[in-house]
Each structure stands twice: as C-alpha cells, then as structure tokens.
Amino acid sequence: MHLTNMTEYDATITGNAQILRRQRDSRRHSLEQFEGDGGARVITLEGTEMVIGRSPDAQVRLSSKRASRQHAFLRLYNTDCMLFDNDSHNGVFLNGVKVYSAVLRDGDVIQVADSIFVYSEG
C-alpha cells in the first residue's frame, strides 16, 4: 500500500490497528494464585518488578514455611515477563521443571513452596 494513495478509510483501519496493538502490548500480566484450600486469587503484576515470598514486604505474600522470605521475583522486560529464583532454599518450578530463570508464556504453571500460580500474558 502506498501512503500517497491511502484513502481516509484505509488510514482509519491502519490507525485503529496500531492503537489495538499498543493496547495489547501494555496490558498487564497476571497470576492466579492457588494456596491451601482457599479459592484462587488474581494478582495483577504492577511496576517492573515484584517479589514473591514470605517477607511482609513481598508484593506476592506466601504463608508457607517452605517459602523463603524473598523466594522469587518477576521482572518485566519489554512485553515479556521473566521469573527468577532468588537462590531460594526450595527452588522454583515451571510446569514441574526446576528452573533458575525463565521467560513466562501464557498458561505457564509456577510452583513456589506450597503455592501454585497460573500465569496469563498481558
């Protein structure tokens, strides 16, 4: 398509597509947390980094004694969300595999101590 030949209609379509793409890229990532017998809790990832652990300062608080105080953290890189094990005692599992760090993908299941998280991409 040549811009010089673009009709007003074409320009609107292109503009809308760009807006939708930007909205998609800025959507927030989220975790659904399952711990104990309680129901799921949805956590929207705020800022560029969040700590998962037993510490009162952790953005994602865990109650299990198997969790380290700052067990793991999530960090945003561009539109990707990365998971890091913070050299915890009991490790971090991604879809059942022990990992040290990973780029998360939609539907990933993360296990930290006794909590299970299901990740949803922004």
Add this chain to the structure above:
Amino acid sequence: MPVFVKFWGTRGSIPTPASWTRVYGGNTPCVEVRFDDTIFVCDAGSGIRELGKDLLTRRPAPKDLHLFLTHSHWDHIQGFPFFAPLYHPGMKIRVYGKQVKDDSPYQLLSGQMSSSYFPVSFQDLGDRVVADYLHEGRKDINGVSVNAFALNHPGGCVGYSFARGASKIVYMTDNELELQPGELFPDLEDAGPLRQVPDDLVAVALKADLLIIDAQYDEKSYAGRIKWGHSSCFSATDLAIRAQVKNLALFHHDPEDTDSGIDEKVMSCRRRAARHGSKLAICAAREGVEMKF
C-alpha cells in the same frame, strides 16, 4: 559453586517463529554453560543473537567467551554474524578446534562473513575472534574440563562435555542413535525394552547433571526420517537411562513440532522412563529457560 545452563535457541534445522512455537522457541541452537565467570557457548544458531545482547548488559562485563561449534550445518552457525560481542571492544571470542592447529571452525565462521553473504568483513573484527584449540579433544579451561566426542550425523558432528568437580553438563545434539537389528520399532505403544546405544556415548554422559540431547523426532516421525542424522526421543531417553543421567533436556526440536506436540513428546518419554524404573527428570529444552546445577 553451581553451574548454570541457559537455552537461547532450541529449534533444529531452521528458525521457526510462529504462534505454535512461542513456548519452546523458534531460534536455532545456542546454549550457554556458565561456571562462575567462565562462559561456554555451544553453537551459534540464531539464538546466539539474544545471548549477545544479554552479555552486553551483564556486570562485570564478560571479556572472554569460549565458543564450541558442533558442526558446520547452517542452523548451528547462522547467528554468528549477529552476535553483538563481535563488534564490542574488549571482548574476545575463542573459537575452538578439536586439536592443535585445527582452525576449521574459525575458518568456517570467517567464510560465512565473506562479502557475498554479509556486509561486515571478518577481517574487520580484528583480534576479537581468535582460533583456539583442544588438545586431542580435551582441555582444562579455568578449572573446567572440556571433552569433545564424535557423533553420528551426515558430514560429522562433535559433542562436548563440561565438567568440574562433581558437576557435569553434556551437549549432544545432531546425533542419530541408530536402531539395532531386532529392536521394536516404531514402539508406538511404548512396550519395548531399553534400546542398545553406543557405549562411548553412555560413558561420556555417565551420571551427568544434565544431558542436552538430540530428540528431534517421536517414534512415528522418526520412521520416515531414518538416516537423516537425528534421533527418536525414545532412543535418547534410553541412552540417558543407561547413563544414569540426572536430568535430560530434549533438544533440537523439529521445525514442524508445535508446543503441544513437544509437551506430548516429553510426557511419552517420562512414561517410558517410569516404566523402566528410572528417576530420570525429563524436560524439553525451552528458549529463555535457565537451570542451575
């Protein structure tokens, strides 16, 4: 001290960017093996581009990189010209040959950057890329014992093990574990005994913390690709079981494999290991995943 392994490219044959490769990744082979500050790079497929970008963000910045190529097929070298440390003063990339004065891997990369293929000349990189050598397939590099071994692949291929103390990582890609006469194949119901595999490869992988292995095919797809130089995931699993490996990463995913197809392959291999009473942990190598041993 622990060893870290990070997968930067896990796909075989050709980069495969697609919605259905989003989880395991579409970049061709590149694996980083890191012992403290010593960084080994296995293969220079398209995944090496992201590794290069990441290396430049690390502090302290790494100065010495040790590059080991398995062979010259395109999917294992195509990322090299896009490896950012090539253009970064202060970096040195050592490209290893199997024995003294074997600079064939170095020459290969040089040829790939001739003007017919790429706008930047290899000569312009100066001494940032140098040829280095193993001695009869072995060398101690900063306390890590590196061992090269031959693999079964058209045109030849070399695998590598990296060991220090009790830690051992083995990179064994582009290798066909051939069926032996009388073996059950295709073992679609997973009913057969462990297959025979080469003793020398079992010895190399013995009790490894992690074996990264060519498992491009499932039983059904391997049936149509015998002698193509890649293995069935069942044969790969059998080798790992025989070698008492602790963790197995299925690697060199077929360009046609979907993420869910790779999941299926992993599950079938886990069932096979369990049926043989093995505690082997099996996963599929996934781009962007780092493991610590």
